[in-house]
Amino acid sequence: MHKWCVTFCFLLLIQALFAQLEEAKRITQHLCSKELLGRGYVSHGDSLAARFIENEFSKIGLNYIQNQTSYFQSFAHNVVTFPGEMSVVLNTDTLVPGIDFMVDPNSGSSNELWNYRILTIEELFDVELKNRFQDSKRKIAANINSCIIDIRQIKGDSLKKLHREIIPTLAQQLHVLVITDEKFTFSVGNEPYPYSLLYVKGFKFKDVSSIKTHIQSRFKENYLSTNIIGTIPAVKKTKKTIVITAHYDHLGKMGKNTFFPGANDNASGVAMLLEFARHYSKNPTKYNLVFIAFAGEEAGLIGSSYFVQYPWIKLEDIHFLLNLDIMGSGEEGITVVNATKHPESFQKLVDINIQEKYVPQVKARGPAANSDHYWFSERGVPAFFIYTMGPNKNYHDIFDTHENLSFSKFIPISELLKKFIGGL
Ligand SMILES: [Zn+2]
Secondary structure (H helix, E strand, C coil): CCHHHHHHHHHHHHHHHHHHHHHHHHHHHHHCCHHHHHHCCCCCHHHHHHHHHHHHHHHHCCECCCCCCCCEEEEEEEEEEECCCEEEEECCEECCECCCEEECCCCCCEEEECCEEECCHHHHCCCCHHHHHHHHHHHCCCCCCEEEEECCCCCHHHHHHHHHHHHHHHHCCCEEEEEECCCCCCCCCCCCCCCCEEEEEHHHCCCCCCEEEEECCEEEEEEEEEEEEEEECCCCCCCCEEEEEEECCCCCEECCCCECCCHHHHHHHHHHHHHHHHHHHHCCCCCEEEEEEECCCCCCCHHHHHHHHCCCCCHHHEEEEEEECCCCCCCCEEEEECCCCCHHHHHHHHHHHHHHCCCCCEEEECCCCCCCHHHHHHCCCCEEEEEEECCCCCCCCCCCCCCCCCCCCHHHHHHHHHHHHHCC
16 A cells, blocks of 8 residues: 555544544533433433434434334323522522532432431431431420531441441431531432432531521422333344443432532433444444433342333343443543453454553453343343543532533544454
8 A cells, every 4th residue: 555545544544533533522522411401300301311312313314123113112100309499598698509419310409498407426326316307306396496406526337337327317307517628419209308418518507506498309200201212123133132322311400590400410321322333333243233221220220120021122132231320530540340341352342442442441340230241141141331530529519511522532442342342
């Protein structure tokens, strides 16, 4: 080959990779935008995202699964939402949602001045707390509607016990404000407390004499969400299928002015799923390929659980499943959940990476129920869940934005996984 031809081909390749990255950024940016409301359950943010992904599937030319008439597989689930007021005022200081305070995903509503009691650590760990509190509440019902607990000095198993048992018990009986310096991590609840439960940063809780909250929590039962499923048939007819999955839902809103963008988690994974769909639409393989953008992951892996219960393809036909969740960094490499379950497949992935030096590390992890691969693994489907590692620690908070994503290993990881799929 002529020298100029090599240079020209090289330039074309660079241009193609650059275009891939730009496309991934466009998709991520849109999924994280304010318009999509955090892809949760306030004002149907998740449905807006679903329509966008449907449109991308159709632009790429993905087929419907046999006997289906759309990409959508809908299911109902229960969710706690925060569509409206979200104000916490300490003395005259109005706290900033997501920064100074966070509500619990299962928090109930409140709109009142708090007549609170500060509970000591001793009182908190009193085994009879539940009964005692009910008694004291009955005795001084007119005076108390809330309590404050400071958990900053509590660590280890005691802290776990507090989060798992004691705080939920309290929130069944009165409003609870927890003073904490732990990182704020939001989620999606489905069992609302009758009272509001919120976490406030320690530095904000100084010389407080009055607390007023207006928190609007709304429980939505049988909320309809939808998985989005498309396919590229194999070059020669076969039952064997490779499935690529990424959840597109996120945490939605916490009050009318605060939303969770979910850039790394998991707009980035959807962008990579779409990159694979685009690639394989032009380069079909010896396997059928099925692409699933799951809903309801943050609400408890609900979309994937529904799919496994009502699968559109036979689970035994799935040769391998790759679940992509948190694909936006990678400076420190990737982690592979289920690596120890499928050591041979894991070794293949490691070998490709050693040869091509795509990422600094391909780290093995055992099985974990931490994303949508889980239900498939439980049914015996060989599956890896892959996530990136890097300095970006914004997770389930308001800082998981498009701007904070490096995309530094997005293309190398997609190349690594394409080679892996090619060798299956
Ligand atoms: Zn996720």
